Amino acid sequence: MLGGTSEARALAAELVRHGVHVVSSLAGRVRAPRLPDGEVRIGGFGGARGLATWLRETGVRCVVDATHPFASRISQSAASGTGEAGVPLLRLERAGWHAGAADDWRWAGSLDEAAQLCARLGTRIFLTTGRQGLAAFAGLDQPWFLIRCVDPPDPPLPARCEVVLDRGPYTVDGEIDLMRQHGIDLLVTKDSGGTYTAAKLDAARRLGVPVVVVRRPSRPRVHTVETVDEAAAWVLAHAGAIGKASKDEREDGI
Structure with a gap:
């Protein structure tokens, strides 16, 4: 998970509660960040290609980009890196603000x-x-x-x-x-x-x-949800699919 937001921390806690091994990556721009549950790594990957290499080397099965709505460079690297590595990507992005009748x-x-x-x-x-x-x-x-x-x-x-x-x-x-x-x-x-x-x-x-x-910067067009519950369901669905595939492979003698 590419994190650093309150939604990322909430998602990490929910996934860890379900027994999912979560690795949260933080950019390291805040001196004393609030750390999420699960494993944490701090620092960049060296761009999209570095991320793709890390994903392949560590065997990551899916990625959630839960970075700040203005962290557009990280989101671009996430889209390119996961595409190169063939790893599913979800964007968790909270809804933007809207002015009310009394706002100026x-x-x-x-x-x-x-x-x-x-x-x-x-x-x-x-x-x-x-x-x-x-x-x-x-x-x-x-x-x-x-x-x-x-x-x-x-x-x-x-x-x-x-x-x-x-x-x-x-x-x-x-x-x-x-x-x-x-x-x-x-x-x-x-x-x-x-x-x-x-x-x-x-x-x-x-x-x-x-x-x-x-206004928020433009982002790559990837599958996006707005809530932690939706993101958790997506990850758990992928985890379930991975587990079923492994069982089927064992039954087929692969």
């Missing part, structure tokens, strides 16, 4: 486009796009940014900013207090989806703060 959202196609909107829309901006890609906002001299990350971000950063290190899940009341404390008049986020970090959107709605939402 602007969609951006990239971080660069989001930065352009910031220059026009906000003076005190809550930036929650993660520590990668902050360079897109570094050239904005007028707005002040409250930047929230799990780990300290690397420069370049906006000239006027404060960094808060924190990890979700968050509460609506906590997000409201944070945004009021810093006088936030614009929220910037990626369309990560799910409930883990959605409290900031509820807080922005209640405070009447507009939101800039960065």
Whole structure:
């Protein structure tokens, strides 16, 4: 499993509970990641070809790509690597967020486009796009940014900013207090989806703060599900098929 998300951890726990041998691969970008149940490996494979080689050498029977919705390079390598190795691939991707009638959202196609909107829309901006890609906002001299990350971000950063290190899940009341404390008049986020970090959107709605939402990048077209239960059923079905095939081969004397 290519993991790093809350859904990946939940899926790993469910599969281990069913006796499935799970190897979760984490990219290693977070200094102290929350480790899932089962076996864990940290670090890349060396691209699609390296992944294909690892899959063949270890005898992996199926792969679940449960990475973050914005980890598009990993998903591309997963599609290419599993195709080369002939290993079934499932994409587990949580549903994206949708604006309600009371929301004031602007969609951006990239971080660069989001930065352009910031220059026009906000003076005190809550930036929650993660520590990668902050360079897109570094050239904005007028707005002040409250930047929230799990780990300290690397420069370049906006000239006027404060960094808060924190990890979700968050509460609506906590997000409201944070945004009021810093006088936030614009929220910037990626369309990560799910409930883990959605409290900031509820807080922005209640405070009447507009939101800039960065759209998800395009991904390879592979079989995709949105829930842990669906992903678990897919893996268990493959595990059952593998077990039946092995039994049939033994009965046939193969």
